[in-house]
Amino acid sequence: MKKIIYLLLTFVILTGCALNILTGRKQLSLVQESELQLMAKSEYNTFLSENKVLSSGSSREAASVDRVGARISKAITKYFATQGQESLLEGYKWEFNTVESKDINAWCMPGGKVVVYTGLLPVTKNEAALAVVMGHEIAHSVAKHGNERMSQALVQQMGGMALSVALAQKPQETQDLFMMTYGIGSEVGAMLPWSRQQETEADQYGLIFSALAGYDPREAIAFWQRMSTAGGGSPPEFLSTHPSDETRLKKLEKFMPEAMKYYNAAN
Numbered sequence: 001m002k003k004i005i006y007l008l009l010t011f012v013i014l015t016g017c018a019l020n021i022l023t024g025r026k027q028l029s030l031v032q033e034s035e036l037q038l039m040a041k042s043e044y045n046t047f048l049s050e051n052k053v054l055s056s057g058s059s060r061e062a063a064s065v066d067r068v069g070a071r072i073s074k075a076i077t078k079y080f081a082t083q084g085q086e087s088l089l090e091g092y093k094w095e096f097n098t099v100e101s102k103d104i105n106a107w108c109m110p111g112g113k114v115v116v117y118t119g120l121l122p123v124t125k126n127e128a129a130l131a132v133v134m135g136h137e138i139a140h141s142v143a144k145h146g147n148e149r150m151s152q153a154l155v156q157q158m159g160g161m162a163l164s165v166a167l168a169q170k171p172q173e174t175q176d177l178f179m180m181t182y183g184i185g186s187e188v189g190a191m192l193p194w195s196r197q198q199e200t201e202a203d204q205y206g207l208i209f210s211a212l213a214g215y216d217p218r219e220a221i222a223f224w225q226r227m228s229t230a231g232g233g234s235p236p237e238f239l240s241t242h243p244s245d246e247t248r249l250k251k252l253e254k255f256m257p258e259a260m261k262y263y264n265a266a267n
């Protein structure tokens, strides 16, 4: 019996892989992106209703977040169109919100639902560094890392159940899984960390996305140096899995020439 289940799971894993056109990497993808976006929309609205959202009309911080978000989303929409990669943003309805919190954090759920916590802004200090972090979070979303993580969890914890079935049969567990995947809610410490490969992809494409929007990607270096000395409570998602600041900085240096090409073209 165990053997049969194992074979079935192997079958699910082999047939459930999709080639990601952004990264060129094969990913486990058992979940419909549209299903994830639907779930994201509802969780996003719940989160906003339970937190203090700042308005860009009266808050300088929220105005910054809106401006950076608008520039990045516009730039990557245009860029993907020139590359024939419009499908990466299928179903996206961008929303950028700033919530008052001392946590140093930000995230982007499927479909382009972004939140930045005010605790991040004293560390980013300028919009180019804010663009690096928002670009990183948007890259996780566009690279479908959440789908990959949810798919892995459905195989490991729910025997390869479809998301709709999991939602119907184990609604609470499935919702918890989703929240942990995106690091939402007060228990950031309970978040499932992204893999190192996912983090590296988010750094690489995040740098490119901020450069496409006309922000100087070199600000990333100073930002990560500031970040490594910033204290605070539970670590934000973008610090969760990196082996060391030094490794991250080395990789950023490696990605920088490519990002600079986009930056120079945008300015």
Ligand SMILES: [Zn+2]
Binding pocket: 136, 140, 194, 198, 199, 202, 237, 238, 239
């Ligand atoms: Zn990350």
